[in-house]
Amino acid sequence: MRRTIEDRIALSLIWGGASLTIIFLVWMLWHILANGLSYVDWTFISANYSVTDKENSGIWPMIVSTIYMVILSIAIAAPIGIMTALFLTEYAKPGSKVVKVIRFCTESLAGIPSIIYGLFGMTFFVVTLGLGFSILSGALTLTILILPVIIRTTEEALIAVPLAYREGSYGLGASKIYTIWRVILPSAMPGIITSVILSTGRVIGESAPVFLTAGMVARIPDSVLDSGRTLTVHLYKLTTELYTVHDWNQAYATATVLIVLVLAINLVTKLIGRRLNKATY
């Protein structure tokens, strides 16, 4: 094959572009981990946050708040999302008006910037429903935010379930709900789990809609009706007050914890994806 100068330039541009992407990622990860990893120890993980004793200050309350937020929002959004996907794939007539309306609205939800969710959550959950700045308000807001992800991923998983399973089940006189419960949902489970993990990543990563609804109190919340500060909000808060070396260390360490979480989530998604590909049916 002839190689002209233009070809070589084009090829090196392509390699260069891809390298730039990777370099940026590696640079970011390396910079944060290199400055933060050494500061992440058991004290940092398990200690309460303290403004006065910065050397022994930790992020335990933020970890607890983040866990609350993840569990609560997933616990609300997953059933709703899965049931919506079941309605769309198993019950509704494809292309009917109902499906079009539901799909249009879910897609719209996916396109709304997260800050708008913050605004909405603050007026509706915090003020109108009187839930106050609380983990519950935050989780309900995030529920709507992650709903499109869960619905879409679950729908894809449900559609991928072979028609032959459905035919086999209905051919034996099984009802729709029995078929869904025994055959369709189990077959779609890896996809559904992936959607839940993806949403966990979203919940951990969001910040703007969280501090507008759950507040910023850096204390372990007593209940879901208490305000709490998640890890991302904490990192934001820390960066607004970077004065001493301890402030910097804490910020880097918090960013490190977030990156490790994201890495773990990506890894788990990959593993499930691989198992999904291995399954032969």
Next chain:
Amino acid sequence: MNKFDVKDLNLYYGENHALKGINLPIPERKVTALIGPSGCGKSTLLRTLNRMNDLIENVKITGNVSLDGDDIYQERNVGGLRMKVGMVFQKPNPFPMSIYENVAYGLRAQGIRDKKIIDEAVENALRGAALWDEVSDRLDGHAFGLSGGQQQRLCIARAIAIQPEVILMDEPTSALDPIATHKIEELMEELRKDYTIVIVTHSMNQAKRISDKTAVFWMGELVEHGETAQIFNSPQDERTKGYVNGDFG
């Protein structure tokens, strides 16, 4: 005595007129074969007998299909109909679960929980499908571990576990090798004693070997039906003649 009576049946997939004015009696405890070239409507007719076409969008049906004299399209309990009229598909389609659970599926779907009853039904069904001797020691093994032929017999066991009156078979051996095909045909010899069987097949020879009655389809029309021997030896219709001879030729 007729098990099914199909009268003036028309079926449309949207604009496509797939079955045109079908009139066909299907006798009880006999094997009826539906034959014809691809896309002639034979599978479509089979799927009207247990209302499997209900799963497809945009299907319109006129006319009348009765089972033991009752119009099945007036029946509200489609699940009950499908229990009476079992189905075996072209490709073996066991569920992704154990052999035991596959056979128990239909019973559990009816809310039967008594383990003694299910155990008994599973064993009977597997014996009935001539699979018991091969799998009795690994009932908890995954169904996907079975060979293609075994999987198809498992699907037959799954169907007869709930005591149907009719078994519909949609080219049940087309995905199988000759030895497995032979085993299924042998099994059908046994099953014909207790069940009404309607089978769609691509193979003239299979239709000749196993069926009592044969119905020939051509582009959505039923061109001829009657005793299998008569259809193959002295067909009345030119199209039947061409199709039957062409395949042997």
Next chain:
Amino acid sequence: MSDVVTVNHAPTAKQSGQVVKALEASANRVDWANHLFKYLFMLSAFIGVFSVGLIGYFLIKEGMPALSYAGVTNFVFGMEWVPPVLFGIAPMIVASLISALGAVVIGVPVALLTAIFLAEVAPKRVADVVRPAVELLAGIPSVVYGFFGLVIIVPMVEKVFNIPAGNTLMAAIIVLAVMILPTVIAISETALRAVPRSYKEGSLALGASPMFTIFKVLLPAARSGILAGVVLGIARAIGETMAIIMVMGNSPAMPRHLLDSARSLTANIAMEMAYATGLHSSALYTTGIVLLVFVMVLNATLLYLNREKAR
């Protein structure tokens, strides 16, 4: 008398009496669960619809007072943001648009080259490393991007351009350019892969080089898909909040050049919402409405592009 013979005979496929009895008993049961679940699922499906309605309702209801106080023209074209007296968000609109467009100008070429790399050039082993890396880039929280921007990009802008404060439009553009990479890469790669093989083979068979084929045949064929990726990238950049707050300086005045501090629409909401009251609070909802109008325009473009692609 022939009972014994029958038992020893080839097994019959019939079920025994108690199985039949159990089946008959179950056949007449009413399947209420089936109906119950159908309606439960339908109800769930309408929660999303309901949410969209509620979000729209509250945004408009809360934003109306400020809009009727200032008037649409003064609000959208007003240059001064002095709550609770003057509510002009023209500087924020400009900042949001410039930062998003700048991010596209820098980010899209890199993303496109990476997408071409993944779809056409990369050996499988290299692609197996690069693709997860891009996915990782998509999963990193925006505050982490903001933090990185704050500690690396902002000082760098300060040094390179020799200005006192690096919290500028320029810093935001660079950070946003990286943030939109995964979106644009993923969608462009999919679009490139969707181009029929025959196009490529036809070009190669005519003796065209692989590079010529990529740039003159594949890219034009994948055009509408790639544009859809770019539009989504713009949407992501316009909707981004935290990373921008952390690097753009947030001054509500009209930026005069790229090395000026600026405040985006999103930052305006996030920074003042916590303490705003009355008309001021209402003005932030109005800011949200304006933001949403931009996103809706982008979504409409996307819809149009997808229809184009489907043709």
